[in-house]
Amino acid sequence: MKDFTTLFLALDSTTKTTAKVNALVSYFTKARESDILWTIALFSHKRPKRTVNTRLLREWAAELSGIPLWLFEETYHIAGDLAETIALIIPVNSEDSRKSLTQWIQEIKSLAKTEEEVKKDYILSAWNSLSGEGRFLFNKLITGGFRVGVSKKLMAKALAKHLGKEESEIAHRLMGDWTPDTVSFQELLLSEDFDQTLSKPYPFYLAYAIEGEVESLGDVKEWMAEYKWDGIRGQLIKRSGEVFVWSRGEELINAAFPEFQELLTWQLDGLVLDGEIVVWKEGALGSFQDLQKRLGRKKVSKKTLKELPATMIVYDILEYEGKDIRSLPQSERRQILDSIFNSGEIPSQLSLSEVLEARSWEDLKALRQGARAKDAEGLMLKHSNTPYQDGRKKGGWWKWKLDPYTIDAVMLYAQRGHGRRTNLYTDYTFAVWNAEGMLVPFAKAYSGLTDVEFKAVTKFVNANTLEKFGPVRSVKPELVFELAFEGITKSSRHKSGIALRFPRIHRWRKDKKASEANSLEDLESLL
Amino acid sequence: MAAHKDLLTFNKNGIYCSVAGVYIDPWRKVDKALITHGHSDHARSGSKSYICHKDTLPIIRHRIGKSIEARGIQYGEVFTINGVRFSFHPAGHIIGSSQIRVEYKGEVWVASGDYKIQDDGVCTPFEPIECHAFITESTFGLPIYSWKPIRETIGEMNTWWEANKSLGKPSIISAYSLGKAQNILHNIDKTIGPIYCHGAIIAMNKVLQEAGLFDCDILPVTDDVKNYGNALVLTPGSGINGPWAKRFKQASIGVASGWMNLRGARRRRGVDKGFVLSDHADWDGLNAAIKATGATKVVVTHGYQDIFTRWLCEQGYDAVSEKTLFEGEGSENAEH
Numbered sequence: 001m002k003d004f005t006t007l008f009l010a011l012d013s014t015t016k017t018t019a020k021v022n023a024l025v026s027y028f029t030k031a032r033e034s035d036i037l038w039t040i041a042l043f044s045h046k047r048p049k050r051t052v053n054t055r056l057l058r059e060w061a062a063e064l065s066g067i068p069l070w071l072f073e074e075t076y077h078i079a080g081d082l083a084e085t086i087a088l089i090i091p092v093n094s095e096d097s098r099k100s101l102t103q104w105i106q107e108i109k110s111l112a113k114t115e116e117e118v119k120k121d122y123i124l125s126a127w128n129s130l131s132g133e134g135r136f137l138f139n140k141l142i143t144g145g146f147r148v149g150v151s152k153k154l155m156a157k158a159l160a161k162h163l164g165k166e167e168s169e170i171a172h173r174l175m176g177d178w179t180p181d182t183v184s185f186q187e188l189l190l191s192e193d194f195d196q197t198l199s200k201p202y203p204f205y206l207a208y209a210i211e212g213e214v215e216s217l218g219d220v221k222e223w224m225a226e227y228k229w230d231g232i233r234g235q236l237i238k239r240s241g242e243v244f245v246w247s248r249g250e251e252l253i254n255a256a257f258p259e260f261q262e263l264l265t266w267q268l269d270g271l272v273l274d275g276e277i278v279v280w281k282e283g284a285l286g287s288f289q290d291l292q293k294r295l296g297r298k299k300v301s302k303k304t305l306k307e308l309p310a311t312m313i314v315y316d317i318l319e320y321e322g323k324d325i326r327s328l329p330q331s332e333r334r335q336i337l338d339s340i341f342n343s344g345e346i347p348s349q350l351s352l353s354e355v356l357e358a359r360s361w362e363d364l365k366a367l368r369q370g371a372r373a374k375d376a377e378g379l380m381l382k383h384s385n386t387p388y389q390d391g392r393k394k395g396g397w398w399k400w401k402l403d404p405y406t407i408d409a410v411m412l413y414a415q416r417g418h419g420r421r422t423n424l425y426t427d428y429t430f431a432v433w434n435a436e437g438m439l440v441p442f443a444k445a446y447s448g449l450t451d452v453e454f455k456a457v458t459k460f461v462n463a464n465t466l467e468k469f470g471p472v473r474s475v476k477p478e479l480v481f482e483l484a485f486e487g488i489t490k491s492s493r494h495k496s497g498i499a500l501r502f503p504r505i506h507r508w509r510k511d512k513k514a515s516e517a518n519s520l521e522d523l524e525s526l527l
Numbered sequence: 528m529a530a531h532k533d534l535l536t537f538n539k540n541g542i543y544c545s546v547a548g549v550y551i552d553p554w555r556k557v558d559k560a561l562i563t564h565g566h567s568d569h570a571r572s573g574s575k576s577y578i579c580h581k582d583t584l585p586i587i588r589h590r591i592g593k594s595i596e597a598r599g600i601q602y603g604e605v606f607t608i609n610g611v612r613f614s615f616h617p618a619g620h621i622i623g624s625s626q627i628r629v630e631y632k633g634e635v636w637v638a639s640g641d642y643k644i645q646d647d648g649v650c651t652p653f654e655p656i657e658c659h660a661f662i663t664e665s666t667f668g669l670p671i672y673s674w675k676p677i678r679e680t681i682g683e684m685n686t687w688w689e690a691n692k693s694l695g696k697p698s699i700i701s702a703y704s705l706g707k708a709q710n711i712l713h714n715i716d717k718t719i720g721p722i723y724c725h726g727a728i729i730a731m732n733k734v735l736q737e738a739g740l741f742d743c744d745i746l747p748v749t750d751d752v753k754n755y756g757n758a759l760v761l762t763p764g765s766g767i768n769g770p771w772a773k774r775f776k777q778a779s780i781g782v783a784s785g786w787m788n789l790r791g792a793r794r795r796r797g798v799d800k801g802f803v804l805s806d807h808a809d810w811d812g813l814n815a816a817i818k819a820t821g822a823t824k825v826v827v828t829h830g831y832q833d834i835f836t837r838w839l840c841e842q843g844y845d846a847v848s849e850k851t852l853f854e855g856e857g858s859e860n861a862e863h
Contacts, residue, residue: 012790013799067670068841074834075669080791088671088788136790420794 003031004039004101005133011148020150024158033185034102041180043155047144051111052119054082054143060120061086064127077471080422083139090127090135097129102180108141147419152203153391163189171203171390177252201235201246202272202318202326203390207380207397214381214400215361222384224330225356225364227376228399229313230288230487230501231278232295236312238263238271239322245277256297257310259349266347268340270322274388275314275353281307285375287489288501314341315353315380318388326388330396333388371402377486378402404484405526407432408509408517411479412441414461415472417454424454425461425473428505430483432496433519439477440520442496443485448505457508480512481505488526498523534611534629534636535662535826537849542638542662544629547611550574551627551638554851561613563640564624565590565705568851578606580615582623585738586705589731602651618642619653620806621706622740628656637820638662643805644812645677647710649741655819662849663817665830666807667785668838674785674809680802681714687781687800688719688759697755697778701764701798704728706806707783708761709735712743715759723748723755725762725771748774767798785809817844 010023028036041047062072072089079085099107104126111119130138140146153167156174160167173194187194194200210217217223233248243263245253254261257277279286279294290308294300317337318326325333334355341352356379358364368379378401386396409430417426427446431439449457457479464476487501497520536543541553541560549559556573563569563579565586570579572591579587581599588595600606602625605614610632615625620641629636635658642664646652674680684700691698702708704727712722712732724732724745735741746752748760748771755775766772767780785805786792793801808816817825817839825846827836832848839846 012794015797065670067838071670071834071838075671078669078831079671079789084790085671088673092673419791422789422791423795 001101001134021158025162028162035100037180037185038101038105042146043150046179048105048109052142061090064090080418083136083143086139087136093131095129096131168390175201175203198239198242199244204248205389206392207399208394210398210400220361224382226353226380228378228380229276229278230377231276234277236273238269259310263347272319273314274316275312277310277312279308280311289489311349311351313351313353329385330382331384404486406482406484406506408480408482410439410477410514410517412477413472413474425458426454440496443500443503445503445505453508477514480509480517482507482509534631534634546631547608561627564621580623580625582740585734589734616656617651617654622650626656634659636660643808647677649709649713657821660824661820661822662826665827665832665835667809668813668831668835670810672788672809680804684802685716691779692720692757695756697758697775699760699778700781700783701762701767702783704731704763709741720757723758723760725766727763728761
């Protein structure tokens with residue numbers, strides 16, 4: 001694990017992309033193929049299944065350090081990272097095991113169905129055979145979350161450099177739900193026929209939000225506009241009589257969306273579609289909450305399928321007649337898509353994203369303003385010449401979302417952040433006034449303030465704490481914040497009776513007193 | 528000790544000895560202030576008269592004012608105010624830093640100010656003083672804080688400096704101008720290259736040098752210097768992000784602080800390298816120091832005082848937590 005530790009330290013000690021790429025390349029040159037494969041997997045959040053729960057880890061660490069569990073827990077709240085807390089709290093030793101990354105992972109995996117005592121013996125002896133960073137990384141292999149600023153793109157860049165291949169090819173190869181257990185280094189990165197893997201998705205093209213005035217994009221005639229729907233991004237593959245549906249998070253979601261298997265009987269084959277999966281019920285778009293009821297399911301009941309059927313609003317085609325057509329300009333890909341939808345029978349699980357007619361930016365601005373009435377989040381703008389690129393790239397696609405809803409709310413609870421922000425209270429619960437003059441909590445938000453503002457709020461929290469519940473504190477209801485959110489729906493699961501979509505802090509209303517915050521009635525009027 | 532009043536108490540002005548009518552490290556203006564050491568959260572301006580260790584005297588004259596009424600005394604020298612016997616003893620924190628021993632009618636209290644157990648080779652090392660009640664800091668009062676020997680951390684600095692030098696990159700270390708700066712300057716390998724310092728450190732070194740307390744050849748950062756590629760540059764934290772630091776092109780930036788023990792703190796600071804170097808006691812150091820005093824009563828001040836107090840109570844001490852005015856809970860700026 002030495003090489004991996006060195007790599008981790010190098011990645012962790014810089015924020016510069018070139019330095020990170022160099023660190024990865026130098027690791028790839030030295031490390032064994034199986035270790036490289038696991039490294040790629042770990043940094044792409046393909047962690048092996050957790051075989052020891054963290055409660056046990058905490059108890060054993062406290063026991064080994066000779067401290068009471070409460071002291072361990074308090075320390076963990078402050079350090080903000082379990083793997084690190086354990087690594088630092090148990091006594092220092094000078095041992096340093098020579099086991100490889102792969103061996104550690106295999107051993108941890110083999111604990112899966114063992115008795116607690118076996119796990120304990122293994123973990124304690126592992127802790128005693130590692131020191132410092134090695135111990136920290138061993139813990140991370142169990143608890144997960146390697147946040148070292150290695151994006152997929154950066155990983156692809158480094159691998160491309162190491163293997164002398166195109167970055168886009170590597171990005172494509174890394175797609176899908178492979179794990180080091182199901183694929184070898186050779187198969188994943190070097191095989192000639194990787195694109196023959198039936199289920200292999202393409203990297204998603206991700207849009208940036210538009211900055212500044214839309215007119216700066218030039219001639220409106222060069223742009224294609226569509227509504228931006230609030231569903232989940234999906235890639236639908238039909239090859240050799242099989243259908244695969246992928247989420248943007250590269251999860252195969254066939255089981256959660258069995259209706260797409262009906263495309264098996266569709267005459268077309270050898271095609272890959274990109275679009276938004278939404279719930280479509282009684283001729284109208286379902287809410288995001290409806291969609292959430294469909295997500296993460298291994299099995300969907302007949303009732304749910306009937307009540308909340310899913311549809312893909314298709315807006316792009318990446319493969320046609322078995323050929324990768326991503327390099328064709330947007331307009332040509334769209335023509336192919338149109339021709340498919342205009343000829344023959346289209347399965348009811350697919351619908352075509354409408355291209356919005358506009359002669360001027362003014363027309364588009366008006367359409368954007370009307371988007372909310374259509375239950376859309378805003379518009380997408382796509383340049384007619386752009387190829388389908390991989391990853392987040394500027395220029396070809398832009399999202400042009402509506403301004404969010406806003407509401408002024410009072411902070412009731414604050415919780416410490418994690419990682420970089422563990423010294424600050426960054427996660428807040430907000431409330432609005434109900435008709436009886438009580439504050440009703442309705443949303444949590446943990447982003448939108450600057451570090452300086454978080455520091456000031458933290459100072460307030462420290463001085464105005466009413467009660468402590470572990471890492472959470474209730475505070476005097478004095479601070480008012482403007483929250484922004486994308487949507488609002490009724491919810492029986494929340495005390496307030498409403499649920500917000502993507503709430504975040506817009507700004508700190510230092511000019512307002514708690515009594516001037518909005519009411520639940522104000523919120524309900526947005527429903 | 529039922530009806531007995533504590534020899535030292537905490538009030539709005541600071542740590543108070545009512546029998547003698549004096550304060551230790553007062554944070555407000557008082558008549559008579561006993562000062563443990565020269566850091567600005569302990570030695571504050573405005574009091575009518577000051578008593579401190581003789582090595583602290585030039586520091587507070589420099590920081591608070593030349594004309595203050597102040598008296599410096601030796602370690603171990605006893606003076607009596609209204610029947611209360613006071614003496615100063617080494618705390619090992621920075622030059623001149625002292626624990627203040629207070630004795631009245633056979634009862635002994637020690638206010639330790641800030642302290643560290645490791646010998647940094649610059650200031651007089653910490654000495655445990657037997658007492659009935661001990662006032663301790665708890666800046667690093669959590670079991671995740673454990674320091675390596677100073678020479679090991681300095682060794683890491685030497686290696687890092689050498690590596691930067693071979694790439695022609697300046698090495699900048701952020702460290703407090705009083706304490707950490709001298710600790711590094713004394714211990715680092717001065718044969719690697721020239722050492723430059725920020726004006727604040729130059730000024731502090733000059734004060735110490737004139738008093739015969741510290742000597743080290745360092746150079747001021749000026750516009751005349753064209754190339755810092757082989758140099759080590761020391762600056763207080765304020766220098767790192769300002770325009771002053773712009774001149775050090777391609778520099779690698781390190782921070783020397785006990786907080787660097789945590790990855791989150793390193794990432795927050797956004798620096799290239801964190802060196803775990805502190806002038807405070809770590810967890811084991813705090814526990815060992817308290818034990819060595821033989822005290823049964825412990826008053827815990829700035830740092831993680833609530834957690835550390837609970838821990839000490841479970842260890843059988845009569846421990847209480849007292850908040851000082853200028854320290855928040857675990858503030859990273861509080862490590863002086």
